[in-house]
Amino acid sequence: MPEKPNLIAMHINYKIATKAILSDIDISVHKGEVLGVLGPNGAGKTSLLKILSGQVFCQGNVFWKQKNLKEYSEMQRAQQIAVVNQINDSVFSLNLQQIVRMGLLPHSSLISRATPDDILRIAQALEKVGLTEKTQQTFSSLSGGEQQRGLIARALVQRADLIVLDEPVNHLDVYYQHQVLQLLTSLARSLNVTIIMSLHDVNLAAHYCDNVCLLNQGKLIAKGTPEAVFTTKQLSEVFRLPCAVTEGASNKSFHVNFYPPYQTDHHLTKGDC
Template sequence: MSTGLAVNAISLKINHVAILRDISIHFPVGKFYGVLGPNGAGKTSLLKCISGQQFGDGEIRWQGRKLTEYSPQQLAQQIAVVNQVNDTVFALTTQQVVTMGLLPHKSLLSRYTDADKARVNQALKDVGLADKSHQHFSALSGGEQQRCLIARALVQGAPLLILDEPVNHLDVYYQHQILHLLHQLCTKQNKTVIVSLHDLNLAAAYCDHVTLLDHGACLAHGSPREVFRPNLLSATFKLPCQVHASAQERAIRIEFIPPMGEYPDQQNGEQA
């Protein structure tokens, strides 16, 4: 039986438009994975498919079992999801939103224990929101809301975490703090974490493996050193690219060179 997350020949069409094209990837347990690519590459759709929020052709298995074989509660016990922050407003405090992460493990009449409270407080501390536990979620900034939802996923305690652009609204300090925290979950608790990112340098610094998508297809999957090749990145992001690597395994820096004249899309008569 194959352990981890197995994505087998996943394709997705919406209104007859191909969003994902025959993607097959294996994500072994205990690693930190990044999904990258230009806007419209299919990152969010892939994460929704592998978390059971969206269904296309093909098959997805977690720990050898099809996602469709899990009940909703079982799936919530196995997979914690943090989607991009939307306009939904919770009429709850920060602490109450984070406490919702306990729901997959509670029956209707279960009590809120001291251990549960400690778990929630630790998650709030981990994401830097301990001082805002009684503030309403709707009063938080976009970045604080994102950290609150990440704390809820931590409390959920699932072995697989899937996060769509988790650092998109965060400043530089919290970008690194959150990605470091997620990577520590892999190394110290053997959790599997899959995130979509826009910043290739953050992916190079924290991800064990990365997947590069474009137009719904998987262009490459492997370590940052294997995937982040100048020619491939230049072709994918339509800008000249240099990759600076040192002898240290994670010391990779990607630099895109702005064109001095018109951008490629303008030269081709396309809208950016």
């Protein structure tokens, strides 16, 4: 019998004033799955992530481990779900160990001292993300990729079974984009953690995500494997650019090329896809 999804979102509708941000979204995500959320600016990606992680509540229901997120206390949600937002300048003066230690807060008070088990957990998290030698460095002195890995280590210390990331590689160069995404997929496999993240790059999503959902103007256009969702028709309509899709034996060799809008003579037959 198939395992039930860890996260189920049903009939999600979200408005700000009279403007519809998300309309009738249904999504399910399994334990250990890496789900990418894609779409143009203004598609509703960040709003959806906030709703799926319990930061925002709206019409519809989100169930995490068969329990409605609305029934969890704020502390209980923090013990289950880690949110990795784009880097906040206010943490730059802290050292890496202090940043990672913040992951203990959902399980203790602000004035609690770290126990030997806590210290071990911090050390293990830093080892998993390859930052053991950087423990005492200030956050601001780390590279962009190291900073993101440090925030992921904080999520591991938090002991969350769901990690939600808003554009985790948006400001990183190509090397660190792959480094961070390789780390996330590795954690999903080794720890059975569910990963949901918004991404801009279709090819990165095709390479690293088990499944993707494509949003446009607040509506869910499609959800499924990258091969099923990233068709020339759907991508061209959503991103308003002609494109060609090259399919290999798996999503690891799947590639999308977008073309400038004035180049409309590209031959986009199935043979090219």
